[in-house]
Each structure stands twice: as structure tokens, then as C-alpha cells.
Amino acid sequence: MFRTPRTGPAVVGHDETGISRALSWTELEEQVAGLAATLEGLGVRAGDRVAGYLPDCPEAIVAFLAAASLGAIWAGCGTDLAGDAARARLAQLDPTCLIAAAGHHHRGRWVDRTPDVLALREGLPNLCATVLVGEGHARAGASVEWVRAVSSPAGRRRSSPVPVPAEHPLWVLFTSGTTGPPKGIVHSHAGVVIEHLKTLSLHLDVGPGDQFFWYTTLNWMLWNLRVGGLLRGATVHCFDGAPTARALWEVAERGRITHLGVSPGYLSASRDAGLHPAAGFDLAALRMVGCTGSVLTAPLHRWAAAELGPQVLIGSTTGGTDVVSGFAGSAATVPIRAGEIAVRCLGVDLHAWSADRESLTDEVGELVLTAPMPSMPVGFWGDLDGSRYRAAYFEQFPGVWRHGDWVTVTRRGSVIVHGRSDATLNRHGIRMGSADICQAAEDLPEVGEALVVGIEEPDGGYWMPIFVTLTGGRRLDDDLAAAIRAAVRDRVSPRHVPDEVIQAPGIPHTPTGKKLEVPVKNILRGLTAAVQKDAVDRPELLEFYREAGARRHRMRDRENEGTSP
Structure with missing residues (x-):
């Protein structure tokens, strides 16, 4: 020490x-x-x-x-x-x-x-x-x-x-x-x-x-x-308990916390619970709120900034277990814009790459690192020849770390995360990150959380449903479904308007708060070993998505029977 x-x-x-x-x-x-x-x-x-x-x-x-x-x-x-x-x-x-x-x-x-x-x-x-x-x-x-x-x-x-x-x-x-x-x-x-x-x-x-x-x-x-x-x-402060909407603000008050780290989901839960953190808790010592685990949307960032005041820096970051650190984050000397991660972290040679290894600016590409970080892994446990490690990060671009996220690096040097590249939506030949579509839906006051996936179907079709949870006991009706589609069309892309809007009892996450996009996609496709239940925050939700996939398969079977010669 x-x-x-x-x-x-x-x-x-x-x-x-x-x-x-x-x-x-x-x-x-x-x-x-x-x-x-x-x-x-x-x-x-x-x-x-x-x-x-x-x-x-x-x-x-x-x-x-x-x-x-x-x-x-x-x-x-x-x-x-x-x-x-x-x-x-x-x-x-x-x-x-x-x-x-x-x-x-x-x-x-x-x-x-x-x-x-x-x-x-x-x-x-x-x-x-x-x-x-x-x-x-x-x-x-x-x-x-x-x-x-x-x-x-x-x-x-x-x-x-x-x-x-x-x-x-x-x-x-x-x-x-x-x-x-x-x-x-x-x-x-x-x-x-x-x-x-x-x-x-x-x-x-x-x-x-x-x-x-x-x-x-x-x-x-x-x-x-x-x-x-x-x-x-x-x-260093620890907390043994569940992060209910009030719990972490109470710890911040009790511990006179100067640096508080939460997830976007926690900020959203605080907002939806009607909390006013700075008014309801003594947060006079607080200087910084760090946020990671998923994408911090611009409206949620603005809510937190308005509630906490200008003396509190709200810094979004992205990184991973892989490097036990961040790729992009905040810094007190760099302006922060809602919906963006302020800067590439020091010593992190982060780029957004096209499929032909071209570095992109103000365009969506694969998050790559073209030089090593000090905390890159020694290897995977039990991977004696390093083959699993190389396959995980260096297979697509030999010699260059591909992390598996879609990002945009702006001309200002900020970074926007669009979602996992292995959960890419490929509608009408146009690729799109899932986070942009979810954000458009989640900005509606009636929508608590959204998850969108794209399913390649055996007959060459492509099914792109969006699952939503709703606030205040609201039930999905035709008007709200139309509003969700319109938000995606107007703010993201007419090519990526969901085929179906489905109300869900919840959105499953990893224990660290990341949406389970790829496992849900596999469940909807009918893959029986799509997800390990102990890696899900609410495993009981998986049956809902399994049944949603089964309904889609039954409908497609009926359609195919009706068109058979």
C-alpha cells in the first residue's frame, strides 16, 4: 500500500x-x-x-x-x-x-x-x-x-x-x-x-x-x-444490501460521500420513484457521480444534473471486466455533454473501426484498441496455449483488440456507445446499434425500459420486436405502440421501426445491470441453452421471452402453411 x-x-x-x-x-x-x-x-x-x-x-x-x-x-x-x-x-x-x-x-x-x-x-x-x-x-x-x-x-x-x-x-x-x-x-x-x-x-x-x-x-x-x-x-465505503431507490442516496448522506458511483438503471429508478436527491438528502459533500453498467441517456443525464446541481460532475464511463478499468470516461478538465462519454481514457488508443480497418470519425464502428493497456489480461484461466484469449479479442482484426461494442468517436474526441456489436440490428441491410432505438423509446414518459432485438428467420425474413416495461401501471394500447414506433422513426431511422411492440413484465439483465440482448435473441430463436439462469438478475423473466419466441414460431408456421402450394 x-x-x-x-x-x-x-x-x-x-x-x-x-x-x-x-x-x-x-x-x-x-x-x-x-x-x-x-x-x-x-x-x-x-x-x-x-x-x-x-x-x-x-x-x-x-x-x-x-x-x-x-x-x-x-x-x-x-x-x-x-x-x-x-x-x-x-x-x-x-x-x-x-x-x-x-x-x-x-x-x-x-x-x-x-x-x-x-x-x-x-x-x-x-x-x-x-x-x-x-x-x-x-x-x-x-x-x-x-x-x-x-x-x-x-x-x-x-x-x-x-x-x-x-x-x-x-x-x-x-x-x-x-x-x-x-x-x-x-x-x-x-x-x-x-x-x-x-x-x-x-x-x-x-x-x-x-x-x-x-x-x-x-x-x-x-x-x-x-x-x-x-x-x-x-x-472506501461498502454496502451490504439491495440498491432500492433511496438506499444509495442514504449511504451517500450517512457517509458524507464525495464520489458516488451508480448505474443508469439506479438513476432511472430514483427518477421514477419521484425522488429529488439533493432536496431529499444531505449531499453537501458530493462532488462527483460516476455512472456505468449501461448507456446513460441524454434525458436521464439532464435529470440528474438538474437534481444535483452544477457543483456535482456527472461522468459516464465505459470499460469492462476484461481490463478491470475504463476505455472512455470523464475528466474534470473536459466538457461533458449529455448522452456522450467525455473523453477517451488516458493511454487508451480507442478507435471506431470499419470492417476494413478504417478509423471513423462521427460514424458508428467497432470499438478497437490499437495499442495495449497496462491492465490487459495476462490470459484466461486454464487457457494454456492462449487460443481462447486470442479468439475472444483478436480474431476479427489480427493484432488489434476488438471489444464487441458499437461506438462513435466524435470530432470533439467524445465517445457514444450504441450497444453490443454482437447484438447488431441489420434491418434492410443497414446496421444499427440497439441502444439508439431503446433510448428513443425510453425517452417517452410512459416507457420505463426497452429492449430491441433482431431475429434472422429461416425463410430469410427478419423479425425486430421491441419489448417495453411501462410506468405507473400503464397498459400498452395502440396509441402508445404508435408513439413508440414514431419516436424510433423520427429520432433514429425509418428503416429500424420495430415490427412489433410487446409489453414485458421486465427486462432481464446481468448482475451488473447490462441488458441481456444476445441471450434474449437466442431464446426468441428457440435455442434451449441460450442463457445460464444464475447469470440473470431475474431468471423468472426468461419464460416470458421463451413463450414470446414460441408464439412467433407458431404464427410463422401458420403463415407458411397458408402459402404452401
Whole structure:
């Protein structure tokens, strides 16, 4: 840990009950040293894997730092994942030690995870030990209780971390696993530290004494980035609970937060709930609101700016688990325009490319990186010859990273994200990103959220439905459907007016808030293995889309029967 000027606590943990727990810098260092000594005594060595199954709490940060100080490789899963889903990720690493929690808070209730801890342990046959946070130690088969683990007398004798090479693996992050087994992405010590210091210092302006809170779980790379706030001498805040419309503003008030990170979905939920954040909460300390996870639309940006006032910078960013950082984001010295990401991040050679490798300006193209970033992966876990890694990023443009997003780089240098390129709409031979169409629909006050997909049909046809959720208990009628089509026609393209407007009970997302465009497309096509349920925030919605696809197939069959000779 760099010796930056440090004031106030190092880590503060909040939960839904309103309780906050703080660790001073001295307490953090003592607990990290104590746990590292305990893990070392249990046989953990450099290169071994330490797995975490924990809520977003201070103990998770202590556990990661202790593992890293030994040169062990950290991998975390949030307790919002069921035991089977955590096992699908962590079992790939064959960890030596598991650090797990007895449960977590969710929407006002305590969720007991001890049965999941037991199931997870059974799927990790080479575990030497389990350290359990919270109650239920005997039932979960803990080798060591947390309080004893962090209080090891040997911790007082530990002088310095174990030195490792710059490229030594620091952690493994997992993809969402929506359409197959989650991939383990390996990042290095030096690459992560360099990249995170750059992002936190020069883009987010996080410094000593700041109060840094970005809502996340251990399943999302933002947890890893947020821990980096300690490098800057900031106090890092955690939250064990569900992000209800009021919850994160309450944490911001309680923690005197200076830097708050949320998703566009959270801002939308706050707006739809009729909240007025600056009027309803004491946010006097707030200087910046970061926003990522999906596209921050211009109307939603303007709403947040009007509610929070000119003293709060609202910065949208895009990046990924792949680089555990951002490709494009905000900076205090660069103008921010609603609906755009202000600037390419420092050291990121981002371009929008055409299919023939031409760099485009003010036109939609594939997001590519033509030079490496420090935090590009060491590789994928278990991919011994690197073939899966090369296929994931370098297959379309050999030697150049293709990320899989449609973007526009404007002549001002700002970036507009249009959606995943593997979810491209190809209507009448004209390609279009899904985000533009969804934004046109979502700007209508009656529409809460939208998802549009394009389905190539066996007879050469192309079906492009748009699914919408509606606000205020509204039901879809012909007038509203016509208004949605007109918004797309007038604001996006007459060629991309949806064939059908369908009211949905909800839009499924990954646990990090991204719309499941490609899996929904595959479900509508009738592919049985289109999506892994544990990678969906609301798996019960999948049956609705499966039935919508089945109805379309039945209709097409009847039409084909009617036209048969």
C-alpha cells in the first residue's frame, strides 16, 4: 500500500439496517497482517488461490489484501450468487482456502447462506481451510472463525508483503457466463496498480480524505477498482444490501460521500420513484457521480444534473471486466455533454473501426484498441496455449483488440456507445446499434425500459420486436405502440421501426445491470441453452421471452402453411 497522506477511516461498511462499521488505517493493516499470518499458517503460498464468497463488506477488502500480500491469487464471488453459481466460477481455480460469509442483507431481510457455503465447499475438493465471517460456523464447517483469523499473534511479526514479479497474477475476475461457463480473466499486479492509479487520480479525481463509494458486488470489476481508492488515501465505503431507490442516496448522506458511483438503471429508478436527491438528502459533500453498467441517456443525464446541481460532475464511463478499468470516461478538465462519454481514457488508443480497418470519425464502428493497456489480461484461466484469449479479442482484426461494442468517436474526441456489436440490428441491410432505438423509446414518459432485438428467420425474413416495461401501471394500447414506433422513426431511422411492440413484465439483465440482448435473441430463436439462469438478475423473466419466441414460431408456421402450394 502506498504511503499517501491518510485521514479518517480506511474502510466503512454500511448495511440496510442503518449500521455503519469503520476500520481505521491502523486496524486495516493489523487485520490484513493477522489474516495473512493465519493463511500462511494454513499453508497458503504464492501462486495459490484464495476464494471469497462474501457480501460487499469490509471483511472482503481485508481478505483480498491479505491474499495479495502473500502473492496468492484472489477470486471473489458475491453472496448474491447462489452456491452453485459461485461453484461454477471458483471451482475452476481449485482454491486452497475459502473465506465465506454466513449471509447477507437483502430488501430488509437476512439471507442465510450457510447451506450455500456447504454446497460450495463440497465442490472445492482441495480446500485446506475455510474462514467464516458471521454466525453459523459449525454448520458451515469453518476451520477458523474470522475474529480469530484476523487476530493471529503471528501477524504482529510480519514485516512486509511477499515480493512477486510485475506480471504475477493478482486476481481472477469472471465474465457473467450468460451463454456458457464463466471465463476467468487473469490480471497482473503491476498492470492493475498502474491502471487504477491513473483512473482514480486523473479521471475520477479521488484523493486523500475523499469518501469513495461505488455501489457494486464482488461479482463486478467495480469492486476491484473501488478497492484501489486505498492507493489514493481515500476512505472506501461498502454496502451490504439491495440498491432500492433511496438506499444509495442514504449511504451517500450517512457517509458524507464525495464520489458516488451508480448505474443508469439506479438513476432511472430514483427518477421514477419521484425522488429529488439533493432536496431529499444531505449531499453537501458530493462532488462527483460516476455512472456505468449501461448507456446513460441524454434525458436521464439532464435529470440528474438538474437534481444535483452544477457543483456535482456527472461522468459516464465505459470499460469492462476484461481490463478491470475504463476505455472512455470523464475528466474534470473536459466538457461533458449529455448522452456522450467525455473523453477517451488516458493511454487508451480507442478507435471506431470499419470492417476494413478504417478509423471513423462521427460514424458508428467497432470499438478497437490499437495499442495495449497496462491492465490487459495476462490470459484466461486454464487457457494454456492462449487460443481462447486470442479468439475472444483478436480474431476479427489480427493484432488489434476488438471489444464487441458499437461506438462513435466524435470530432470533439467524445465517445457514444450504441450497444453490443454482437447484438447488431441489420434491418434492410443497414446496421444499427440497439441502444439508439431503446433510448428513443425510453425517452417517452410512459416507457420505463426497452429492449430491441433482431431475429434472422429461416425463410430469410427478419423479425425486430421491441419489448417495453411501462410506468405507473400503464397498459400498452395502440396509441402508445404508435408513439413508440414514431419516436424510433423520427429520432433514429425509418428503416429500424420495430415490427412489433410487446409489453414485458421486465427486462432481464446481468448482475451488473447490462441488458441481456444476445441471450434474449437466442431464446426468441428457440435455442434451449441460450442463457445460464444464475447469470440473470431475474431468471423468472426468461419464460416470458421463451413463450414470446414460441408464439412467433407458431404464427410463422401458420403463415407458411397458408402459402404452401
